[in-house]
Amino acid sequence: MTMTTKGKFGRFGGQFVPETLMTALQELEEAYEHYKQDESFQQELRYYLKEYVGRETPLYFAQRLTKHCGGAKIYLKREDLNHTGAHKINNALGQALLAKKMGKTKIVAETGAGQHGVATATACALLGMECIVFMGAEDVKRQALNVFRMELLGTKVVAVEKGSRTLKDAVNEALRYWVTNVETTHYILGSALGPHPFPVIVRDFQRVIGDETKKQILEKENRLPDAVVACIGGGSNSIGMFYPFIEDREVALYGVEAAGKGFETGKHAAAINAGKTGVLHGAFMYLLQDDNGFVQEAHSISAGLDYPGVGPEHCYLHETGRAKYVMATDDEALAAVKLLCRTEGILPALESAHAVHYATELAKTMDPDQIIVVCLSGRGDKDVHTIYDALGGELA
Amino acid sequence: MSQIKEAILETNRQGHKAFIPYIMAGDGGLEKLKPTILKLQELGVTAIEVGIPFTDPVADGPTIEEAGVRALANGTTLRKVLETLAGFAHEIKIPLIAMTYLNPVLAYGIGQFAKDAHKAGIRGVIIPDMPLEESDLVHPALKAAGIDLVQLVSLTSTPERIEKLTKASEGFIYAVTVNGITGARSSFEGDLESHFKKIQSYTDTPVLAGFGISTPEHVKQFGSFTSGVIVGSKIVDSLAKGDWDAIENLVKASKTVPLA
Numbered sequence: 001m002t003m004t005t006k007g008k009f010g011r012f013g014g015q016f017v018p019e020t021l022m023t024a025l026q027e028l029e030e031a032y033e034h035y036k037q038d039e040s041f042q043q044e045l046r047y048y049l050k051e052y053v054g055r056e057t058p059l060y061f062a063q064r065l066t067k068h069c070g071g072a073k074i075y076l077k078r079e080d081l082n083h084t085g086a087h088k089i090n091n092a093l094g095q096a097l098l099a100k101k102m103g104k105t106k107i108v109a110e111t112g113a114g115q116h117g118v119a120t121a122t123a124c125a126l127l128g129m130e131c132i133v134f135m136g137a138e139d140v141k142r143q144a145l146n147v148f149r150m151e152l153l154g155t156k157v158v159a160v161e162k163g164s165r166t167l168k169d170a171v172n173e174a175l176r177y178w179v180t181n182v183e184t185t186h187y188i189l190g191s192a193l194g195p196h197p198f199p200v201i202v203r204d205f206q207r208v209i210g211d212e213t214k215k216q217i218l219e220k221e222n223r224l225p226d227a228v229v230a231c232i233g234g235g236s237n238s239i240g241m242f243y244p245f246i247e248d249r250e251v252a253l254y255g256v257e258a259a260g261k262g263f264e265t266g267k268h269a270a271a272i273n274a275g276k277t278g279v280l281h282g283a284f285m286y287l288l289q290d291d292n293g294f295v296q297e298a299h300s301i302s303a304g305l306d307y308p309g310v311g312p313e314h315c316y317l318h319e320t321g322r323a324k325y326v327m328a329t330d331d332e333a334l335a336a337v338k339l340l341c342r343t344e345g346i347l348p349a350l351e352s353a354h355a356v357h358y359a360t361e362l363a364k365t366m367d368p369d370q371i372i373v374v375c376l377s378g379r380g381d382k383d384v385h386t387i388y389d390a391l392g393g394e395l396a
Numbered sequence: 397m398s399q400i401k402e403a404i405l406e407t408n409r410q411g412h413k414a415f416i417p418y419i420m421a422g423d424g425g426l427e428k429l430k431p432t433i434l435k436l437q438e439l440g441v442t443a444i445e446v447g448i449p450f451t452d453p454v455a456d457g458p459t460i461e462e463a464g465v466r467a468l469a470n471g472t473t474l475r476k477v478l479e480t481l482a483g484f485a486h487e488i489k490i491p492l493i494a495m496t497y498l499n500p501v502l503a504y505g506i507g508q509f510a511k512d513a514h515k516a517g518i519r520g521v522i523i524p525d526m527p528l529e530e531s532d533l534v535h536p537a538l539k540a541a542g543i544d545l546v547q548l549v550s551l552t553s554t555p556e557r558i559e560k561l562t563k564a565s566e567g568f569i570y571a572v573t574v575n576g577i578t579g580a581r582s583s584f585e586g587d588l589e590s591h592f593k594k595i596q597s598y599t600d601t602p603v604l605a606g607f608g609i610s611t612p613e614h615v616k617q618f619g620s621f622t623s624g625v626i627v628g629s630k631i632v633d634s635l636a637k638g639d640w641d642a643i644e645n646l647v648k649a650s651k652t653v654p655l656a
Contacts, residue, residue: 016498016525018455020550020575022557162461168452175454180576182552278499279525280452292473293503295451 007196010319013312015195017175017282024182029197031102036204041101048093052126053083055090055208059216059373064343065360072226072366074359076346076376077213079237084119086349086378087209087237092119092188094205096127099186106130106185110174112139112167112233113303113351114146115378116190121155123188131155134173136166139303146382164297167307171281191234192311195282199239199311206240213373214244221371227252227362230375231355232325233269233304235311237377242323252324255314256358258300259327269298271310272318272325285309286318301330301386302350304378328354334390336360337380349378350386398544399519400443400491400567404602404623407442414442414568414604414624415615415650417631417643418495420463421446421480422472424636429477430484432635437490439647445522445626446481448474448496455524457579459629463636474500474509481516491519493546493567498526498534506534510541520544520567528557528564546570549595551586562599569603570626571595573618579629580610589621596622612649619653 007013015025035041049055057078066074079087092109099107107124110133111117117133124131133150137159140147150157163169171194178187192202210228217225228245230238232255245251260268268274271286278287280295288296288308298308317323328336333350336357340346348356352375359374366372380387404414417436421429429446436444449464449472456464474496481492494513501509501523513521521543523534528547538545544566549558552575562569571592573584588605596603605618606626618625627646634642 014530015527016530017527018524018550019527019548019557019561020552020572022527022529022550023552023554162465163451172452172454176457176577179455182575278502279497280499281454282525287499289499289503291503292475293450293500294468294473295499 009313009316012315014284016279017195020179056212057081062344068343069360069363071363072370072372075373079377080379084122086115088116088119091202091205092123095188096123104186108174108177109133109188110170111135114143118149120188121150121153125153133157134170136170137161138165191236192239193234203239206236207243209240210244225371225373227372229254229355229359231256231351233307235314237375241375255325256354257327258305259329260299267299269300269305270327280309283312285312285315304351328357332357347380349380350383352377398567403442413619413650413653416443416626418445418628421477422467423463426480429480443491445493445495450497457577460578463632478512478516485517488517492517493520494518495522498523506537510537514541520546522546559598571603572607573605574608581608592621612645615649616653
């Protein structure tokens with residue numbers, strides 16, 4: 001366990017929310033602790049994950065990518081093959097089921113790239129719940145097709161015209177909506193962020209990624225990997241992948257933050273590497289901010305990594321040195337998209353491409369008998385337009 | 397005794413309800429801060445809540461958020477607000493209460509903030525994103541500087557929480573009248589009178605109502621079963637429009653509530 005005291009990972013985490021939400025957080029914690037132990041709830045969740053989401057996802061040996069890098073063997077955990085195209089459905093479905101058991105009739109969620117919004121809209125359609133999703137106006141523009149997908153699924157999408165008009169502003173607005181409608185509504189936070197117990201709930205619903213990976217690599221290689229690599233926005237796919245490996249000290253854990261246009265330009269989303277701590281959206285964490293404590297805008301080509309903070313459990317894993325937090329730029333992610341398309345016929349999400357980039361660099365420094373697992377958290381169909389704008393003219 | 401509590405009790409002794417207006421520091425420029433505070437003081441308000449702008453004000457509705465955006469746009473920071481206040485603190489006879497989100501205070505440094513805030517005439521602090529459970533972070537420094545930490549009680553607070561919050565709250569108890577964020581409302585739901593009486597039953601610290609109070613009628617309605625009211629969005633809106641008559645009418649209403 002990395003939780004050191006109630007609701008805290010070392011000095012990170014906590015419950016920094018308005019008093020109106022404190023009772024709701026307590027109820028959520030109690031309900032979650034109950035259903036976590038409840039075999040029929042877990043059985044129902046497993047049923048949907050298998051029959052509806054399509055788990056387990058393959059752990060695929062990327063032979064041509066491995067050969068291209070000329071080092072360690074690279075395996076891809078194919079979360080991109082989940083229903084709705086990313087790992088986000090694991091958490092959205094788990095929390096929607098939990099909310100239903102708690103007697104809530106409405107769901108509110110925020111979304112950046114739209115993947116969590118689509119996953120939540122999907123879970124709500126499946127379970128017959130009302131759903132409202134807040135999305136930064138800038139992201140609505142960048143991800144117009146995902147907005148339409150959510151609307152097709154019966155969800156109301158609200159464009160947030162405030163602040164930087166991206167993910168953090170969508171979280172602000174979702175929190176305001178939740179404060180106002182707390183008695184009927186559950187907030188499905190999309191990443192391992194926010195006030196306790198959200199970082200724990202999201203991690204527990206995402207740990208299926210790491211649990212499956214561990215079982216699969218033991219079947220295929222009869223040993224654990226030397227390194228595990230995953231991208232970090234808020235940090236949900238990465239904490240889900242890392243968590244089951246935390247006690248396995250021989251497995252190196254690498255979280256890849258978005259360096260945007262380059263860390264030195266200041267136009268990035270690398271909160272841990274920037275090194276300042278603060279409070280936003282209910283948690284004490286690493287946070288991009290100026291000297292006055294005002295939160296700064298994050299920058300990344302991938303909307304899903306475009307967030308100024310990072311989940312508290314990652315902050316703790318960084319501070320204790322258990323996981324290492326590295327970076328990849330927009331350009332490196334784009335190059336990784338192209339590389340994975342050409343070597344493996346897989347179009348990764350721009351978020352996941354950050355992890356792919358770092359893994360290819362890492363592989364080159366390792367021996368052929370060593371193993372890297374990359375969490376391929378999502379597929380890139382949603383990003384084709386962005387990738388086209390960035391690379392369209394250059395493809396030969 | 398707490399200077400804020402004393403000011404509220406003194407107002408009540410004079411047969412009036414406490415009236416605390418909220419202003420957004422830096423809205424319209426920091427140079428407006430001094431004349432605004434002195435004029436409110438002249439109108440006979442009990443204390444003034446001075447809002448510090450923040451990039452992500454999750455507890456605030458559109459009126460205060462937009463005022464914050466305007467204040468940020470002209471370069472307002474916590475440091476500049478405290479410096480400006482310190483420049484005329486000797487002219488301020490009523491206690492000031494800072495309303496700030498936690499992160500600017502953490503960035504400032506908690507100990508230094510407490511010292512500089514006291515010099516600026518701040519006698520109480522409200523931090524809407526810091527519940528009681530996390531308050532150890534700032535409470536010792538505030539206490540050392542002689543600044544009250546005011547707790548909010550919400551409609552969703554359980555009886556156990558209400559008891560803890562009322563016992564911990566210093567200066568007064570900020571009782572939220574709605575589930576939701578700050579901002580003017582036309583009506584309120586539920587049996588608020590018994591909710592407020594329940595809160596008051598735990599403590600002799602005065603209970604004030606806030607969030608959504610925007611008309612002289614609201615002031616009288618809430619004043620009839622509390623020690624006073626806090627008016628935010630309506631004041632911010634009136635100041636932005638330069639409508640001092642509206643502000644005066646709100647303050648007057650607090651002086652015409654029959655004592656319970």
